[in-house]
Amino acid sequence: MKANPSAVFVFPSTEEFVRNPDVTFPFRQESNFHYLSGFEEPESFLVLAPSKSKPGSHRMVLFVRKRDVEKEMWEGERYGVEGALRVFGADEACLIEEFDKKFPELLQGAEKVYFRLGLDRETDERVLRGLEAARKALGRSGRGLLPIHDPGEVLGEMRLFKSAEEVELLRKACRITALAHKTAMKEVRPGMNEYEIEALIDYTFRRNGCQRVGYGSIVAGGKNATCLHYRANNEPLRDGELLLVDAGGEFDYYTSDITRTFPVGDSFTAPQASLYDLCLRSQKEAIAITKPGTTLVAIHRKVCEVLTEGLLSLGLLAGKRDELIQAGGHRRFYPHNTSHWLGMDVHDVGFYQNNGEPRMLEPGMVFTIEPGLYVQPGDAAAPERFRNIGIRIEDDILVTANGCENLTQDAPKERTEIEALKA
Numbered sequence: 001m002k003a004n005p006s007a008v009f010v011f012p013s014t015e016e017f018v019r020n021p022d023v024t025f026p027f028r029q030e031s032n033f034h035y036l037s038g039f040e041e042p043e044s045f046l047v048l049a050p051s052k053s054k055p056g057s058h059r060m061v062l063f064v065r066k067r068d069v070e071k072e073m074w075e076g077e078r079y080g081v082e083g084a085l086r087v088f089g090a091d092e093a094c095l096i097e098e099f100d101k102k103f104p105e106l107l108q109g110a111e112k113v114y115f116r117l118g119l120d121r122e123t124d125e126r127v128l129r130g131l132e133a134a135r136k137a138l139g140r141s142g143r144g145l146l147p148i149h150d151p152g153e154v155l156g157e158m159r160l161f162k163s164a165e166e167v168e169l170l171r172k173a174c175r176i177t178a179l180a181h182k183t184a185m186k187e188v189r190p191g192m193n194e195y196e197i198e199a200l201i202d203y204t205f206r207r208n209g210c211q212r213v214g215y216g217s218i219v220a221g222g223k224n225a226t227c228l229h230y231r232a233n234n235e236p237l238r239d240g241e242l243l244l245v246d247a248g249g250e251f252d253y254y255t256s257d258i259t260r261t262f263p264v265g266d267s268f269t270a271p272q273a274s275l276y277d278l279c280l281r282s283q284k285e286a287i288a289i290t291k292p293g294t295t296l297v298a299i300h301r302k303v304c305e306v307l308t309e310g311l312l313s314l315g316l317l318a319g320k321r322d323e324l325i326q327a328g329g330h331r332r333f334y335p336h337n338t339s340h341w342l343g344m345d346v347h348d349v350g351f352y353q354n355n356g357e358p359r360m361l362e363p364g365m366v367f368t369i370e371p372g373l374y375v376q377p378g379d380a381a382a383p384e385r386f387r388n389i390g391i392r393i394e395d396d397i398l399v400t401a402n403g404c405e406n407l408t409q410d411a412p413k414e415r416t417e418i419e420a421l422k423a
């Protein structure tokens with residue numbers, strides 16, 4: 001806003017999506033809208049427009065649904081115009097019905113508009129109609145429509161650096177999520193179904209205050225864990241197999257993202273243990289080099305090096321270490337990346353590169369470190385004892401001034417710890 005004193009910023013709320021005839025999906029506010037306003041109702045707009053009274057600064061205008069005794073009796077309370085001013089600190093609040101008339105007025109004198117096109121067609125048309133009305137209001141000026149910029153990049157950079165308050169919310173989400181994983185480790189027994197563990201995890205999230213999951217949980221027993229985005233979660237769990245759980249609770253719009261892999265029965269088999277130990281070693285070595293100045297690319301490279309060396313000594317790869325790393329030989333068993341930003345969105349916003357170079361980590365950034373090893377059922381070239389095994393170990397890492405802090409260390413990951421917990 002400081003860099004663009006004559007820009008108008010427009011953020012629409014998420015719409016309510018129909019699930020089937022008169023039932024909607026549970027509502028979750030659009031992340032940027034929530035980040036800037038905290039306002040959780042649909043059918044709303046947040047507009048930041050140049051202030052008339054204080055040149056160089058912006059005023060916050062919220063367009064909201066009107067209070068409605070009848071509707072509120074059925075659907076719950078609304079804040080209305082008065083609540084938008086009093087609770088959310090808006091400088092001005094208007095009814096959403098007034099948007100089409102007021103928005104062109106807010107655009108008067110503006111030089112550009114920040115608005116993300118393409119999310120919702122009706123909203124796009126509404127905003128474009130406003131721009132057209134503002135252009136017409138200038139009379140015969142020869143001016144075109146105001147240029148539209150995507151606010152996502154600016155907000156991405158803001159959201160990438162977590163404030164102390166945001167870190168607290170992430171900590172809370174991480175603590176609850178770690179507890180859920182620990183509970184799953186303790187409770188799982190041969191003969192249970194994957195969905196029972198999913199239910200237990202959901203229950204642990206909700207009873208500890210998470211409003212929802214940050215993404216659909218993956219609860220994958222045995223060979224299902226070799227399918228990277230397995231979501232069916234409906235097969236029986238068998239003794240002698242591993243269970244991979246990738247699940248994160250969302251607390252006040254901030255999500256955790258943890259993966260743990262542990263035995264359905266009492267202990268790891270020998271081939272499971274050798275792959276598990278390798279995966280864990282790569283993860284620990286990656287965490288050990290995490291500090292300001294390093295990059296996610298360097299972290300991924302470290303994981304790939306450790307995994308390649310281990311796969312060579314287990315006989316799953318053959319060839320020369322450096323050549324394999326260069327050619328990406330590990331991708332047969334580790335086809336995904338190691339990290340992504342984490343925050344309000346599980347795959348959070350923010351640039352991964354600066355001027356085409358991997359960006360350096362800085363204090364306040366939060367991201368995952370999640371190496372995995374997956375030996376596909378159909379990989380006839382792999383020794384049979386390793387086939388059908390899928391393992392991933394994922395923690396959430398905060399970059400600090402001198403190094404990093406593992407926000408999810410409460411979730412056990414040492415084999416001895418897991419086996420002791422199960423016993």
Ligand code: GLY
Pocket residue numbers: 215246247257340346370394
């Ligand atoms: N759960 C999604 C991910 O780990 O990226």
Ligand code: MN
Pocket residue numbers: 257340368370394
């Ligand atoms: Mn992840």
Ligand code: MN
Pocket residue numbers: 246247257258259394
């Ligand atoms: Mn995950």
